[in-house]
Structure formats: structure tokens, C-alpha cells
Amino acid sequence: xxxxxxxxxxxxPALFDHYSRFELTPAAGFALPxxxxxxxGIATALGGGYLASGSGDPGRLPVPWLPPGLALDPEEGxxxxxxxxxxxxxxxLRIGDRAYLRHAKAGELCExxxxxxxxxxxxxxxxxxxxxxxxxTFL
Numbered sequence: 001x002x003x004x005x006x007x008x009x010x011x012x013p014a015l016f017d018h019y020s021r022f023e024l025t026p027a028a029g030f031a032l033p034x035x036x037x038x039x040x041g042i043a044t045a046l047g048g049g050y051l052a053s054g055s056g057d058p059g060r061l062p063v064p065w066l067p068p069g070l071a072l073d074p075e076e077g078x079x080x081x082x083x084x085x086x087x088x089x090x091x092x093l094r095i096g097d098r099a100y101l102r103h104a105k106a107g108e109l110c111e112x113x114x115x116x117x118x119x120x121x122x123x124x125x126x127x128x129x130x131x132x133x134x135x136x137t138f139l
Contacts, residue, residue, distance in 0.1 A: 008106035014063040015052065015104045028109055028116070029065050031098040032083060041086060042073075043093040048083030050112050052104035059104065066100040067092070 009016065012024035032045035052060040061078050064070035069089035076084050078101075085099055093099065103109055109116065110130040118126040 011103075011106045011109065013052075013104055013106050014102045015059060017063075018059070026065065026102055028106075029100045029102045030062075030109060030113065031100050034085075034093045034095055034097045034099060035082070037093075037095060038084075040091050041088070043070075043085045043090040043097075043099065045083045045085060045099050047080065048078040048101060049080040050078065050103055050108040052108060054105075062101040062103050062108075064099060065102045070099060 009024060011028035012026050013028070014026075016024050030050070032048050034043045035046045036044035038044060048062060050062055054060055058077070061072060064072060064085055064087075067089040069087045070085045071087045072078060073084040073086055083101075085093070110132060112132070113130055114132055115127050115129055117124045118128065
């Protein structure tokens with residue numbers, strides 16, 4: 001067998017955080033570099049506007065994950081060019097650091113990135129291509 005198929009729950013995207021009948025452990029996210037510090041409680045990340053399909057509401061935005069205590073700016077959200085991150089944790093981030101976010105639905109990672117890094121503990125144990133990395137696009 002050369003293929004493996006799994007539903008959205010495999011990545012445990014942020015949209016699943018609001019389900020009341022079960023709880024998943026986040027299994028995937030993406031990193032954004034911090035490129036500006038416009039004020040002590042704001043860290044601006046490069047890019048990040050990986051919105052999920054569906055209605056244009058906050059539930060379709062990526063969710064700040066690590067370090068804990070970050071939040072999206074309600075006036076800007078996640079943007080194509082920049083994503084301002086607010087909160088106590090933003091004060092500790094420096095230019096060049098990374099903030100980690102979780103996507104709202106499972107498709108954004110494979111649609112936006114060429115590869116996924118498989119991490120165990122603090123090590124990257126493998127890098128696998130996404131369908132985009134294989135030169136495929138859908139819809």
C-alpha cells in the first residue's frame with residue numbers, strides 16, 4: 001500500500017476545539033517568524049492569513065498556539081502580509097523568534113505548504129511532501 005487517508009481529525013485543527021462531545025490533542029500547526037515589535041505587548045509575524053473555507057467569521061481564522069498567551073488582534077485578525085499578535089506572551093517575543101499557530105480546518109496546511117515536518121519531542125524525524133509539494137492543486 002502506498003497511500004494513507006485520514007480525515008480532518010488527524011491534525012486536530014482548531015475548529016474541533018469547539019466540539020463538546022470529544023477532545024483532541026493538537027497535532028499540527030505552522031510557524032511564523034516575528035518581524036516587528038511595534039509596542040511592548042505586540043509582536044508582528046510575517047504572513048499568516050491562512051483562512052479556512054466557509055463563512056467569513058472568526059472561527060475560520062488560525063489560532064495562536066505557542067507560546068501560550070498570544071491572541072490575534074480583533075481589528076486585524078490573520079493577514080496575508082502580517083499578523084499582529086497580542087497578549088502577555090507577545091511582550092517576550094523578539095524579532096527572529098517564531099510564533100506557532102494552528103489552522104482552523106485541516107486543508108490549509110497541505111494547500112499552503114510544500115512539506116510537513118514530522119516532529120517527535122524536540123526533533124524533526126522526517127519531512128514529507130504535501131499534495132502541493134507533489135505539484136498537485138485541487139479546486
